[in-house]
Amino acid sequence: MKVGSILKTVLFSLQITVISFIIHSCEMPATGFDDVEDAILYTKDQKVDAPKPDSTIRIMTWNIRFGIGRGLWAMDACGNRVIFSETEILEGLNNILDRINIVRPDILLLQEVHINSTCSAYIDELRWILEHSYFNYAAYGSSWKAQIVPSDGLGRMDECNAILSRWPISEAERIQLALRSDQGGLVRYFDNRHCIVKAKIEIPEFESFYAVNAHTSAFATDDTKYQHLVEFKDVLDNIAQSGNRFVAGGDLNTIPPGSDSTDFCFEDMCSDESFHHPGDDPQHKDGSNYAPEADWMVPLYTDYKCAVPLDLYQSDQQAYFTHTTRPEHFWDRTLDYLFTNYRWRDGSVITHQEFLYDSDHAPVSAEFALEKK
Amino acid sequence: MVYIVLFLQGISLIAQDLSLPVRDTWSFNTAYLMPAHKWECGLYQPFRYGLSNKFEIHANAIIFPLIPNAGIKIALGSRDGFVFASDHFISSQTIFMNVVSREGIGGLIAPEFDFPLIIAISNSFLVSKPIGSESLLSGSAGFVFAFRGDKPNPQSTIDLPVVYPRMTHSYEGITIRTGLSYKGAFSKKLFYEEGLQSFFVTRSKNNFFAENSGSLMWAAGRTIRIKAGYILSYGKYPFGGHWQLWPTIDFVFGSRI
Numbered sequence: 001m002k003v004g005s006i007l008k009t010v011l012f013s014l015q016i017t018v019i020s021f022i023i024h025s026c027e028m029p030a031t032g033f034d035d036v037e038d039a040i041l042y043t044k045d046q047k048v049d050a051p052k053p054d055s056t057i058r059i060m061t062w063n064i065r066f067g068i069g070r071g072l073w074a075m076d077a078c079g080n081r082v083i084f085s086e087t088e089i090l091e092g093l094n095n096i097l098d099r100i101n102i103v104r105p106d107i108l109l110l111q112e113v114h115i116n117s118t119c120s121a122y123i124d125e126l127r128w129i130l131e132h133s134y135f136n137y138a139a140y141g142s143s144w145k146a147q148i149v150p151s152d153g154l155g156r157m158d159e160c161n162a163i164l165s166r167w168p169i170s171e172a173e174r175i176q177l178a179l180r181s182d183q184g185g186l187v188r189y190f191d192n193r194h195c196i197v198k199a200k201i202e203i204p205e206f207e208s209f210y211a212v213n214a215h216t217s218a219f220a221t222d223d224t225k226y227q228h229l230v231e232f233k234d235v236l237d238n239i240a241q242s243g244n245r246f247v248a249g250g251d252l253n254t255i256p257p258g259s260d261s262t263d264f265c266f267e268d269m270c271s272d273e274s275f276h277h278p279g280d281d282p283q284h285k286d287g288s289n290y291a292p293e294a295d296w297m298v299p300l301y302t303d304y305k306c307a308v309p310l311d312l313y314q315s316d317q318q319a320y321f322t323h324t325t326r327p328e329h330f331w332d333r334t335l336d337y338l339f340t341n342y343r344w345r346d347g348s349v350i351t352h353q354e355f356l357y358d359s360d361h362a363p364v365s366a367e368f369a370l371e372k373k
Numbered sequence: 374m375v376y377i378v379l380f381l382q383g384i385s386l387i388a389q390d391l392s393l394p395v396r397d398t399w400s401f402n403t404a405y406l407m408p409a410h411k412w413e414c415g416l417y418q419p420f421r422y423g424l425s426n427k428f429e430i431h432a433n434a435i436i437f438p439l440i441p442n443a444g445i446k447i448a449l450g451s452r453d454g455f456v457f458a459s460d461h462f463i464s465s466q467t468i469f470m471n472v473v474s475r476e477g478i479g480g481l482i483a484p485e486f487d488f489p490l491i492i493a494i495s496n497s498f499l500v501s502k503p504i505g506s507e508s509l510l511s512g513s514a515g516f517v518f519a520f521r522g523d524k525p526n527p528q529s530t531i532d533l534p535v536v537y538p539r540m541t542h543s544y545e546g547i548t549i550r551t552g553l554s555y556k557g558a559f560s561k562k563l564f565y566e567e568g569l570q571s572f573f574v575t576r577s578k579n580n581f582f583a584e585n586s587g588s589l590m591w592a593a594g595r596t597i598r599i600k601a602g603y604i605l606s607y608g609k610y611p612f613g614g615h616w617q618l619w620p621t622i623d624f625v626f627g628s629r630i
Contacts, residue, residue: 027615027617074476074484080485081483081485082483082484082485083483083485083486083526083528083529085528116612116613117612118528118532118611118612119483121528122528122611122612122613147532147533148481148531148532148533150478150479150480150481151477151478151479151480152475152476152477152480152483152484153473153474153475153480153481153482153483153484153485153486153529154480154483155481155482155483155528155530155531155532156532156612187478
């Protein structure tokens with residue numbers, strides 16, 4: 001056999017083998033997901049002893065805005081910056097860690113956590129928080145993942161919902177929420193793919209329960225956000241109907257029923273924008289008018305226990321506001337929630353409004369009652 | 374000295390006169406030059422023109438408005454069946470980087486960055502050796518460096534396989550490139566190529582990249598050829614190590630062959 005023929009055969013075989021192997025593991029320009037797939041699990045190498053809870057544990061939800069605090073990000077807040085430096089992100093993460101250490105939640109639901117993304121200096125924020133805190137386990141599902149987002153210089157993007165726990169996570173799923181139908185195909189391909197992350201938490205001597213973390217669409221102008229809320233409740237209904245307990249929360253991007261203010265177009269308006277005037281198109285800023293959503297949260301409040309019950313919220317709404325888009329302002333609306341199908345300890349809920357500059361969302365925490373085995 | 378040049382030119386002509394279909398059809402990326410007064414141009418493959426049997430000029434035509442570039446390949450002769458050439462290339466990515474540093478769709482780099490004039494120079498040495506009457510083995514080694522003002526912000530890179538390794542010198546370090554390719558013929562019109570290329574960058578991180586490419590190449594007519602295949606890359610990027618497999622396709626037009 002000639003040398004050329006041998007080389008030809010070897011190269012051809014090598015090509016086929018390598019391509020077959022790699023083709024299954026390679027990343028698409030933007031990542032799509034199955035309807036339900038395994039979440040990604042992180043475990044801390046040097047574990048911290050988890051306490052033996054008495055009868056309750058503290059649950060906290062927080063959209064941490066990938067550690068940029070109230071930074072002027074170009075994608076919201078009328079900002080002009082896309083990229084934040086490693087120094088800025090680490091300072092933001094250290095602030096978040098300080099707050100976590102003050103509240104000392106046992107289970108933490110985080111939204112807008114970045115994994116090796118360009119705009120957050122390629123830091124694996126979940127790994128950083130896990131390694132620098134007392135949590136031992138984490139599960140996450142990406143809600144926006146692309147090798148490159150070819151818009152605004154966002155670059156590589158991997159944003160996720162994450163659940164952190166002191167105790168082992170025995171199973172974890174990423175559940176895909178509906179994609180927006182008000183975007184063109186190419187924009188939708190590279191844009192958010194909102195999701196729910198569901199994890200089963202195992203605490204010795206207590207019944208296991210599910211932690212469910214959702215981040216719904218903020219800017220959809222069609223019924224996508226409504227679908228997300230329906231899908232979120234479906235997940236909770238399925239857990240409840242199977243006889244299990246859950247704590248569920250997240251940034252649901254809509255306001256509670258009976259809110260005094262439902263339209264935030266003027267609060268959120270940038271200097272070059274105009275709304276509500278004849279000829280303005282659109283009439284409302286995307287994601288700022290909640291008036292059509294007034295009753296979208298009713299089924300959740302009806303069937304499950306919100307950590308901030310509706311009557312408590314309605315008695316003093318400002319005390320439970322968790323969000324603002326304006327960099328220098330106090331919280332002006334409630335978008336972040338905790339629900340359970342079991343029990344919150346009475347009077348345990350705290351809306352941490354004092355953490356004013358660590359994100360554009362305030363965390364909410366409450367004590368969840370455990371059930372002995 | 375004149376005799377040496379004439380001698381080298383002589384053996385260069387002899388080497389190029391030997392009949393070798395894969396070289397005559399697919400001499401890009403080898404030590405062989407375009408024959409004098411012949412040209413070819415692909416969508417991605419550079420425009421190449423043989424000034425003489427000693428010199429070839431080339432430029433990537435499609436990207437030229439955004440990345441002005443030009444190069445020259447010089448035949449250095451042959452010895453013991455090995456054919457030698459050098460390649461020298463100058464380009465500037467500044468216009469491209471400033472154009473894609475923008476708000477909205479098409480913004481591959483964040484709009485807060487501005488790029489100074491960056492001029493990159495590449496020098497490489499190529500060697501090819503026919504193996505039998507059907508195939509050709511080629512190797513290359515060279516380096517790319519850039520003249521620039523301040524170093525661009527390291528977060529203003531385009532973190533894509535194939536693209537990132539070819540822009541590293543604009544940011545920091547000198548890129549040392551080596552390559553190996555093997556081209557052969559399945560038939561008179563159907564050819565193949567397998568290639569390996571590595572990029573070492575003289576800096577402390579994000580400094581190694583490797584690519585394996587494979588193509589089937591079809592001489593569809595005397596003036597048009599089509600190549601399609603894959604490129605498999607690995608690299609150490611700012612976000613970590615990463616493998617990527619991409620399909621490739623190119624249409625090459627040119628003088629009659």
